[in-house]
Amino acid sequence: MQSRYKLLQEKKKKWPYIVSGTIAGLLIGAMVVWVGMNGWNIDKSIEKLRNLTEVEQSAEVDQTEEPIIEEPIVEEPIQEIPVEEEPVVEDVDMSGANGYIGNELLPQEPTVVEGQVIASKKYPLPADYAPGESKEARAAFQEMAAEATLSGYELIAFSTYRSFDYQTKLYDRYVSNDGQAAADRYSARPGYSEHQTGLAFDIGEQHFEQHFARESFGETEAGKWVAANAHKYGFIMRYPKGSEKITGYMYEPWHFRYVGKELSGQVYEANETLEEFLDL
Known part of the structure; x- marks a missing residue:
């Protein structure tokens, strides 16, 4: 077993x-x-078995997912938007702020005193006066800006020549925002603006737009440099601090007027406004 x-x-x-x-x-x-x-x-x-096998293989191919091809996203180029002058109204004495009374009519010819085209509340310009930006003033500004870079300041003229029509739109907007009495203290009526002469340059420091057309520019190092050196290149600060009763405009440490190196030096040394120096 x-x-x-x-x-x-x-x-x-x-x-x-x-x-x-x-x-x-x-x-x-x-x-x-x-x-x-x-x-x-x-x-x-055998034939049916072969057909059945081919159908199953075809089904497997159909179930295969195709790869998703993502199209590249094309970004729109960023357009830089220029900073527009938008002054801040401070609380100061309003006496003498208007200054237009008796000078409401625009003349046929501009007023010229000692070779200088005058534009103020007392001496307006013709509506069709349109010389464009002064080439001489632009060259003087570029010379000054080049010198400023040696001290570390990158100056820019963010507003120069303005036509009669553009000044009209600008002034009307300020009146709409702040009222005419306030607007007359910091913005010229059309025909009364120095910018229409092509000789006025609003100056600021590149990359510091928060000080454009602001009294704070006068407190910056760049603003102090321009105030102390602009006369060497033919510019004067047109509306100094404390001169509103004389010029009709509030303090604007950014607004400079080209008058040529000889006159600018004389006005600077006299520490006077253009109205005082030329007895306008």
Whole structure:
């Protein structure tokens, strides 16, 4: 009689044959059933099996996702917006601020005193006076700006020549915002602006736009430099501090008028306004 161990070993040796036989039997059975479903036609059965396989492969291809191609985002170029003059009205004495009374009519010719074209509340310009920016004044400013860079200041003239029509729009906007009485203290009516002569330069420091057309410019190092040196290049500060009753305009440490090096030096040394020096 064989031992139990030997019986187990013989069964293990027979087991692969049993499994293989079972699988083969199942495959043969499936093939017989498939051929029977196709009318016992072997060629037809093989053809249908081939078509079924191709459909499954096609389905697998269709389910493959195509890669998503992202189009590059094209950014619009940033356009720099120029800073427009927008003065701040301080609380000061309003007496003599108007100054237009008796000078409401524009003349046919500009007033010239000692070779200087005068534009003020007392001496207006013709509406059609349009010389454009003075080339001589621009050259003088560039000379001054070049000198300022040696001291670390990058000067810019952010407003120079203005036409009669542009001054009209600017003044009307200020009147709309602050009222005429306040606007007359810091903005000229059309025909009365020095900017229409092409000789007035509003000066500031590049990258410090917060001081453009502000009294605070006079407190900056660049503003102090311009106040102390502009006369060397033919410019005078047109509306100094404390001269509103004389000039008709509030303190504007950014507004400089080109009068030439000789006269600018004389006005600076006299420490007077143009009205006082020329007895206007």
